[in-house]
Amino acid sequence: MNDVIIIGGSFAGLAAALQLGRARRKVTVLDTNRQRNRFAGHSHGVLGHDHKPPQDILVEARQQLARYPTITLVNARAESVSGTIDNFCVVTDDNENLRARRLILSYGVVDQMPDIPGFAESWGTSIIPCPYCDGFEVADQHWGLVWSGPQSHNQVRLFHDWTDRLTVFGNGHDIALDIRADLAARRVPLVDGRITEIVRHGSHGATIKLDTAPDVVVDILFAHPRNKPSASLHEALGLATVDTPLGIAIKVDDRRETSTPGIYAAGDLANPAMASVTTAISHGAIAGISAQQSMLV
Known part of the structure; x- marks a missing residue:
C-alpha cells in the first residue's frame, strides 16, 4: 500500500x-x-x-x-x-x-489548437501564451494578440510593461464599442477579420494572414486557446x-x-x-x- x-x-x-x-x-x-x-x-x-x-x-x-x-x-x-x-x-x-x-x-x-493552418506548428515558438514566461526575451518588439474574450482587454494593459508596439487581431469576435474606443485611445491597432493562416519565420516571427485584411507581420504572437x-x-x-x-x-x-x-x-x-x-x-x-x-x- x-x-x-x-x-x-x-x-x-x-x-x-x-x-x-x-x-x-x-x-x-x-x-x-x-x-x-x-x-x-x-x-x-x-x-x-x-x-x-x-x-x-x-x-x-x-x-x-x-x-x-x-x-x-x-x-x-x-x-x-x-x-x-x-x-x-x-x-x-x-x-x-x-x-x-x-x-x-x-x-x-x-x-486545443484552433483549426488555423500553421497555428499548431508555431505553438511554443512563434505563438506563446505567457508574457511572464517569455516576454523579456521579445521585449520592445512588435507583439500580436489574438483576441479570445473579455480577458484579452486586460492583457492589452498587461503587455505594456514589455512593449509599446502591439496589434490586436479580432479573429471574428464581436468586440464592444467601448473596448474598441479604449484600444484606439491606447494607440493599439485592432485588425478585424478571421485569421486564415499563420506563417512562421525566424525564431519567433510570424506573418498573420487574414480573410478581409492585408497580411500583418509580427515579431511574436500571443494567443490563449x-x-x-x-x-x-x-x-x-x-x-x-x-x-x-x-x-x-x-x-x-x-x-x-x-x-x-x-x-x-x-x-x-x-x-x-x-x-x-x-x-x-x-x-x-x-x-x-x-x-x-x-x-x-
Whole structure:
C-alpha cells in the first residue's frame, strides 16, 4: 500500500513527490512524459533554473528524487481510479493495480489548437501564451494578440510593461464599442477579420494572414486557446470543477484538496488563474505537504 499515488509527473507532481519523499512516505508517481510545455525551447522565471529547457529541468528533478528510497517513478498511464480515503485503487495501462491512502492528481491539461493552418506548428515558438514566461526575451518588439474574450482587454494593459508596439487581431469576435474606443485611445491597432493562416519565420516571427485584411507581420504572437484536462479521471471520481474563460479546472481549497476527501490536485489541472512552472511547483509542494499531514495520527 502506497501512502500516496501521484498521477502526473511533471513539475507539480514531482514537487509533491519531493515533499512526501523527504517525509519518508511511500509514493508512486505515474507519468507519460508529455508535459504541457514540451514545445517550449526554454523555461523562464524559475528560480535557479531560468532559461533552461523544461525537459532538462525535469530530467534533473527525477535524478534528484532517486536519492529518496520511498519514491518510485513509473512510466505508465492511469486508466481508472476508484475507492475512498485510505483505500484508493489505481489501474494502469499495463493492468497493474496500485493502492494508496491518498491521491494527488497532476496530469495537467492539453491545449486545443484552433483549426488555423500553421497555428499548431508555431505553438511554443512563434505563438506563446505567457508574457511572464517569455516576454523579456521579445521585449520592445512588435507583439500580436489574438483576441479570445473579455480577458484579452486586460492583457492589452498587461503587455505594456514589455512593449509599446502591439496589434490586436479580432479573429471574428464581436468586440464592444467601448473596448474598441479604449484600444484606439491606447494607440493599439485592432485588425478585424478571421485569421486564415499563420506563417512562421525566424525564431519567433510570424506573418498573420487574414480573410478581409492585408497580411500583418509580427515579431511574436500571443494567443490563449482553450484547454481541457489531459485525462478524465476527475470526472469518474465526481470531483467538483470550475469554469474558466479557457476551460475546466478542478476545484480545490487552499490546501489543494478537492471536493473528495483524500484527493488533492495541483498544476495546470487545478490552477484557473495563471499557469506557469513556478506556480505548478508551488502548488505541487503544498499538495504533497497537505496529503502527508492529513495522514498524521
